[in-house]
Amino acid sequence: MTLIDLAKNFLRAHKWQVVALFLCQIGQVLLSLWMPAINARIIDEGIIPQNTPLIWQQGIVMLIISLLQISLLTAAAYLASRIAMSFGKDLRSQIFRKVQNFSEIERQEFGAPTLITRATNDVVQIQMVLLLSFVIMIIAPIMGIGGIIMTLAQDRYLSILLVIMVPLLALIIGVVMAMLIPRYQIQQKRIDRINTLLREQLSGVRVIRAFGRESYLQEKFATASGKLRQVGLQIGWLWAFLIPSTSLIVGWSSAGVLWLGASRIAAGKMQIGALTAYITYLLLIFFSVMAAGMMAMVLPRGEVSARRIKEILEIQPAIASPLHPQPLPAQPHSLQLRQVSLQYPQAEAAVLQNIDFTVQPGKIYGIIGSTGAGKSSLLRLLPRLIDPSAGEVYLGNIPLTKFALPELRQKIAYVPQKSFLFSGSIASNIAGSLPGSSAAAHQYAVSIPRIKKALHIAGADFVEKLPAGIESKVESGGSNFSGGQRQRLSIARAVYRCLPDTNGESAADFLLLDDSFSALDYATEAAIRRNLRQELSDIAIVIVAQRVASIQAADEIIVLESGKIAGRGTHAELLSTCRIYQEIVDSQGTVVEEENE
Structure with missing residues (x-):
């Protein structure tokens, strides 16, 4: 029985x-x-x-x-x-x-x-x-x-x-x-x-x-x-x-x-x-x-x-840690996608096909394309939220499947498309902990400057104007904040993990932003991108965006079309070599001009 x-x-x-x-x-x-x-x-x-x-x-x-x-x-x-x-x-x-x-x-x-x-x-x-x-x-x-x-x-x-x-x-x-x-x-x-x-x-x-x-x-x-x-x-x-x-x-x-x-x-x-x-x-x-x-x-x-x-x-999860995981590399390494294809179960066609893409430490990458081009799917491959149907994703020339999932994901800070906050306080959402025991209370107190810095980088300075500051209450899902505020708090949560702790070590080496600026005005978005480049210069940042303005300053831009790479290079290079990118820029011409002013 x-x-x-x-x-x-x-x-x-x-x-x-x-x-x-x-x-x-x-x-x-x-x-x-x-x-x-x-x-x-x-x-x-x-x-x-x-x-x-x-x-x-x-x-x-x-x-x-x-x-x-x-x-x-x-x-x-x-x-x-x-x-x-x-x-x-x-x-x-x-x-x-x-x-x-x-x-x-x-x-x-x-x-x-x-x-x-x-x-x-x-x-x-x-x-x-x-x-x-x-x-x-x-x-x-x-x-x-x-x-x-x-x-x-x-x-x-x-x-x-x-x-x-x-x-x-x-x-x-x-x-x-x-x-x-x-x-x-x-x-x-x-x-x-x-x-x-x-x-x-x-x-x-x-x-x-x-x-x-x-x-x-x-x-x-x-x-x-x-x-x-x-x-x-x-x-x-x-x-x-x-x-x-x-x-x-x-x-x-x-x-x-x-x-x-x-x-x-x-x-x-x-x-x-x-x-x-x-x-x-x-x-x-x-x-x-x-x-x-x-x-x-x-x-x-x-x-x-x-x-x-x-x-x-x-049930055995389709994505799991190996029985005998390898230790993660001691220093930041690149993430590489080699001939990666992805097809979801019961789907008639692959959402990604033959993707070759390398994410190097200290650089900013942009991914752009039409709706359904596979941008979010590509991003979710990096922390092994999904596994490719063909090809392999590597960290430091070692397949991601060789690492324990908790350790791997500790190295990657990810902001999904839909911002979600947990019930508690702003501080607990950012740092992921609450002052409980005396040791936890001490750790929490030590983290406060790091929390405030993450909020500043993410453009969430509105928190300082709240009566309770970082201890302000957050309802389930963040329903007591606007969409833009939730988005900035979600970015701050990821940035917090990329900042060095009291020992000078950061938990995450990669920051993934999946269309995380969509609810922000251009000035706030530009300020956040400027802060990310200045404060997280050693972190690899990958930005998925619908707006050209969000990724035009990236070190490398990947243009996706129907699950394939249609072009890659800087903003200036793609303007002269990639027809699809030119069409996207033309459709947003006014936005790009305003951003360049």
């Missing part, structure tokens, strides 16, 4: 807590089985013959047993909750770490909504199954077997009822369980669909309102919600059938025991206390069967969730 496989390693690591839980549960079940026998003795040997000392004696014993039961139940509940919640915490951490290593291929294959559902809803389902397993599954078989033994000890003739009723209960539970499993699978998929629609509508709320598509999307969401409701009702109907049907069987059994027991008492073959104990044991047996039935109802959903989670944990 997938659920057991998922929990096995965790439970092995917490075996002593599990053992203690088992002992508590076994102890309280044995005490529960002992109580009816004491009660029967009080009735038969105490109340009927009016033996008051025996009643007091056995009453004190029952009180002590009850207190012990309460203590064991409390300890068992605490241990069960602690183990289940710890397992959920570890499982979420495993999923998070795994998803962090996903390449774009795996992210597209699963999609963000289902990954969120699996890391939240599915983990909660497994937690509940584990908790109920510790609370119910341990005691159910012991209580059921113990109850059967004790009923046989009280009266074997009445136990004939068990031969009929227990299999009947098991049959009903088995049929309902078989009908629940496929419905739980459908339910989880429809929850994924709801999350997908909700995420799309929240992300595109401005577009929806601008085009007046509210009614259409409301209908679309209502349809998906209705389908989820439908399968939820089916599951509810099955639960609604199970509870009264099993209660009916238990009621019939109790009535049968009373009827047969009364006749046996009248015949002198059974005592009143024994009948009372027998009814109690019968209820304990039915409770154990019902508990097993409840587990049978919950297990299918937990099993479905476990399979969905295991699917994530077992």
